[in-house]
Amino acid sequence: MSEAADLEAYFDPPVWPAELGALHGIIGLGRRAQTDGVCLWLSLRANRMGGAACPLLPIELTLEGHTVYAWVEETAFTEWLEPGFPIPGIAALTAQLQCAACAWTLAPWFNWCAQHELSAPSLKAFGETAAQPETVSEPVSILLTLASEHTETGPRRLDLRLTGFPYAWLHAFACSMSAHPEPRAQTRQIDVMASAGFARLAVRQLAGLRAGDVVFAAVQAPLSEGRVFCKIGALFFQARRIDPNHFEVERIMTDLDEEPGMASDTAQCIPEPAVGDLPVTLVFEIGRMTTPLSKLADLQTGDVLETTFETAPDVGIRAQGKLIASAKLVRVGERLGAQITQMMRLEPQPQQDADLSKPEEQSVEQPIEDDALKPEGTDHGNESA
Known part of the structure; x- marks a missing residue:
């Protein structure tokens, strides 16, 4: 889905389920937090891909005793890891290094949760490339974007599609952040x-x-x-x-x-x-x-x-x-x-x-x-x- 359609969908959303509708009321065009040199942006996106879904990498997490997932696109994840992990692809890393790369990537998010007395997710495993589950292919996605502006290679961003997260936790997480349109919405x-x-x-x-x-x-x-x-x-x-x-x-x-x-x-x-x-x-x-x-x-x-x-x-x-x-x-x-x-x-x-x-x-x-x-x-x- 193009970025233009992604943002224009804000004005023409699908029929929101009640829980997502309430969450949309809190998030609006975006919620922002700054921690450990990284910006966190939380947003809801209306998907219009007509059912076509590209493979994503599942990062398996544990939250309050439940298994939840953060899904990433492999190329974007590889680019995010540079220059700390200059690799041709995720497959070039051992399982242990893959988990280390995930832990390093998600650390600012986990730290923000701990600082604001929220239950912080913990890393459980890093899976192989898989087709998106049904919840990712639904009309609505919950997106957490990591953005780093001050790097030698220029601005970087990584989108994490969150699935399985309790709405009560997402609501609390959104409220811990400030209302601020995410960068693409501003421009x-x-x-x-x-x-x-x-x-x-x-x-x-x-x-x-x-x-x-x-x-x-x-x-x-x-x-x-x-x-x-x-x-x-x-x-x-x-x-x-x-x-x-x-x-x-x-x-x-x-x-x-x-x-x-x-x-x-x-x-x-x-x-x-x-x-x-x-x-x-x-x-x-x-x-x-x-x-x-x-x-x-x-x-x-x-x-x-x-x-x-x-x-x-x-x-x-x-x-x-x-x-x-x-x-x-x-x-x-x-x-x-x-x-x-x-x-x-x-x-x-x-x-x-x-x-x-x-x-x-x-x-x-x-x-x-x-x-x-x-x-x-x-x-x-x-x-x-």
Whole structure:
């Protein structure tokens, strides 16, 4: 998984188990500790590897009478050991030297635990290369990163994936550290989608869209006032453009599906004949702004974002994150709409055996809208932020 996807997953995590959700609330973008010349960073990562897992080396530990593991990637571990253990690979070390290398590597972590009256893990054994266990291949990983900045060979880092650790112990360990975004979160720039509004169509209507059709917004941004909606994952806010490179956060909004007039497009237990009536949220994307991840993670009303805002030549219509059409913004009275210029794809496809054989008849030259949609904004003009 790329570093970019790893960090962006902070805003679009999987369905967290209750214990991990509580731990995520403590850890946030990272917890930091400094000891013995080494920085310790604790973080939660949402994995998106689609089940593919690379071999890791298991370091077997004992904690409070239980066996737990810290998994490392062999090449990264070998690089971490330099220059103290300049070796071509772990296999070049005897079993005794492998354990010594592990003990030396984990000593700062163990010492921190002892200094803060936490039960410190103890080294039990160093195993052979193995496929990741199920707990490592799950959507969420608990990551402890060792970082050493002041070395002759430059910055070094080693990621340890922790498995089997009691959540109560992890909670106490996290609380012993200070809240501080880990290095990649501080430097990573995230593209935030800026939109002119949102619409809702049923699956059968979405499947019938053609070039020339107009989709009206259920919730529309006051574009003529320099305001746009911004969204990434579950983060949803309205911002006002101050100048070309600065936006002020005016309000943090509820999740899109909870906004007035909008309906959730998450999976629900709906009878098969009603699939065609399942609502899908459409986003009118007008551009993207680049913002530091650490800033977004602690976003507050009134914050000013220094960002590069790039508008697209055409409006993009997205459904469930996928670009399905290009369009141009149009006005019909006080209503904002997107007139489709080109269809990219027709998704979601009707499900097999679903009763979608009689789509609603609408002329491609007439606006297509859901009667239940009501305009939410009354801004005039057709200016973009």
